[in-house]
Amino acid sequence: MKSNNSPIKEVIIIGAGAAGLMCAIEAAKRGRSVLVLEHNSAVGKKIRISGGGRCNFTNIHTKPDNYLSLNEHFAKSALARFTPEDFVAIINKYKIPYHEKKLGQLFCDESSQNIIDLLKKECGLYKAQILLECRVTEITKNKFFHLTTTQGEFQCESLVIATGGLSIPTLGVTDLGYKVAEQFDIKINPCRPGLVPLTFKEKDVQIFKELSGVALDTIVSFGKISFRENTLFTHKGLSGPAVLQISSYWEPRKPIHINFVPEKDMASVLKSHQAEKITLRNFLKDYLPSRLTEILCLRFFENKPLHDYSLERLEKIGKELNGWEFIPQGTEGYAKAEVTVGGIDTNELSSKTMESKRVPGLYFIGEIVDVTGHLGGFNFQWAWGSGFAAGQYA
């Protein structure tokens, strides 16, 4: 039997990351008694390492299209009720210097710690309590939720699961949130690493590994989805923003296509120079990084004067340059992923409150939910938005 005299809070939030802290602030603003349980020795460890230490805390162009989910409509409500401007207003309140790096991505000028300090200050201001190094070992529910933890027993009316995803296991990631869902028969959509470098098959490693460090402007596509940004060759495969973006969509054993020369129709360009004596390698150096040109000519295209290639061959080479096919071996996994794609099935939750339809009083917010943002500040915006939404009701 559980003891009934453990402290009762109106709201307990498990996980002091971006979503959990935002929810804590909002619920506490409404006068709710709020306790955040965090098993790490500090809050917001992912915030600290995010954006290369400068936290890309939102994106001013946030739209529902910037998110993957089995239910593409789910995120709309929360995103509309807490916008990037709303978060920027908090940033301005604390006079945190920031800048737009590119494509609407807002970064701290100084350090991600600014964001963590802001969230801690807001929690303090509204008297949301945070308990560190507190691991939850068991959850039961009768009238209240009853939590057994390494720091004693707690009870609450509303329980908010904000335990994040599975990426970067060294930051103290746990699957507690998924286990809670299973315990209460809440459906979880299959999870996989997202925003993650892709790896080459062995034959491609042998061909392309010398290009490690080469980056170029590309369009990377998977089926009908495409992103135009840099691709970076690594010693294991491909990375860079365009590849990270497409990785969230990529399905095993299927190809991705990379347009190495997005501005030009290379088949037309090559064919229009077919009468010339310049070698293919020298010709392509005007369009591609020279190391890439060398590997492609050495391994695939040969290196002859253009007039020695047939028009059909030049057409084929051009098409390949505008749509090189790679079938990745896999990804670099959760160890290198920025996010977890998949998670709590959104059909289980109210899009207005983030509350479980099956278990009244139980809420899921942030990355654990099957809503995954593109690269560029969208994941934090979802954490703030879903945390804000739950904070109005929990």
Ligand SMILES: Cc1cc2nc3c(=O)[nH]c(=O)nc-3n(C[C@H](O)[C@H](O)[C@H](O)COP(=O)(O)OP(=O)(O)OC[C@H]3O[C@@H](n4cnc5c(N)ncnc54)[C@H](O)[C@@H]3O)c2cc1C
């Ligand atoms: C390297 C890296 C860089 C990133 N950069 C950006 C960026 O610049 N912009 C962007 O938008 N997104 C970025 N992301 C993604 C972003 O960090 C996450 O989407 C976001 O932190 C999710 O917020 P969350 O609150 O749901 O989860 P988290 O921030 O992961 O917080 C979950 C919290 O729950 C705690 N917890 C877990 N299990 C338990 C348990 N059993 N008991 C108690 N506490 C528990 C964790 O310790 C953690 O504090 C980055 C991710 C990584 C890995």
